[in-house]
Amino acid sequence: MAEKRNYWLVKSEPDVFSIDDLFAAPGKSTCWDGVRNYTARNMLRDELKNGDGVLYYHSRTDPPGIAGTAEVVREGYPDHTQFDPKNSHFDAKADPENPRWFMVDIRALEKFPRHVPLEEIKASSKLAEMAVVQRGQRLSVQRVTAAEWREVLRMGKSEKR
DNA sequence: GCCAACGTTGGC
DNA sequence: GCCAACGTTGGC
Numbered sequence: 001m002a003e004k005r006n007y008w009l010v011k012s013e014p015d016v017f018s019i020d021d022l023f024a025a026p027g028k029s030t031c032w033d034g035v036r037n038y039t040a041r042n043m044l045r046d047e048l049k050n051g052d053g054v055l056y057y058h059s060r061t062d063p064p065g066i067a068g069t070a071e072v073v074r075e076g077y078p079d080h081t082q083f084d085p086k087n088s089h090f091d092a093k094a095d096p097e098n099p100r101w102f103m104v105d106i107r108a109l110e111k112f113p114r115h116v117p118l119e120e121i122k123a124s125s126k127l128a129e130m131a132v133v134q135r136g137q138r139l140s141v142q143r144v145t146a147a148e149w150r151e152v153l154r155m156g157k158s159e160k161r
Numbered sequence: 162g163c164c165a166a167c168g169t170t171g172g173c
Numbered sequence: 174g175c176c177a178a179c180g181t182t183g184g185c
Contacts, residue, residue: 011171036169037180060171118172136178138170 007144008048009055009066009132010106019056019067022108029107033079034089036101040141045076045102048141053149054106057132058115065117066152074105112156126151 010032012018022030035044054070078099081087094100121127131142144152 013171039180062173064172136170138179140170 005051005053005146006047006049007053007055007146007149008043008072009057009130009142009144010070011057011059011132011140013060014058014067015061018058019108019111022056022070022106023111025108027107029073029105031074031079031103031105033081033103035079035103035140036089036091037139040139041100041102043141043143044104048072048075048104050075053109053144055144055149055152056108063115063117063119065115065119065121066112066156067115068111068156069109069153070106071109072104073107076102076104079103114156116152116155120155121152124151124155 014020017030022028032044035041050072052072054072055066056068056070058064058067078096079089079101081089082091082094082099082101083096084090085092089101091100118133121130122133127133127148130144130148131137131139
């Protein structure tokens, strides 16, 4: 029986951790730490499952857009940076007995020949409903439908659009 | 439990 | 670097 595969979009500032950094990481994978938003936390803890597809979005860069794909390789577990006073994501209220923040591990799958810029996502009728193009949407983890996933991959892999 | 102040995000 | 949008905090 095939588990249903879900799809997500995660944001990262490429100056902090780009898709190239992900490919360069050991095993092309990393723990997705530092998320400090409860809605995103709930998705990381409860909903992202092994094998789920992840669109890797570069924010705060010019142009912002989707750089490639990754997959979930470890499901929600406590984000260790919440307990590290030297870490910028340290949370003094986090209790090791009852962790507040969670993360998953992701592994790089594919870097697009051309990033899919935010502008083209906005211009696409098939992608107009994506959370990332909604006004004021700041969640660093967002749901993506299977149809949106397919369309972003199609756009990312075609040299001409 | 309201809501103003504050901090962060992220396109531009 | 600006600033609108939004989530969180904390005084009351």
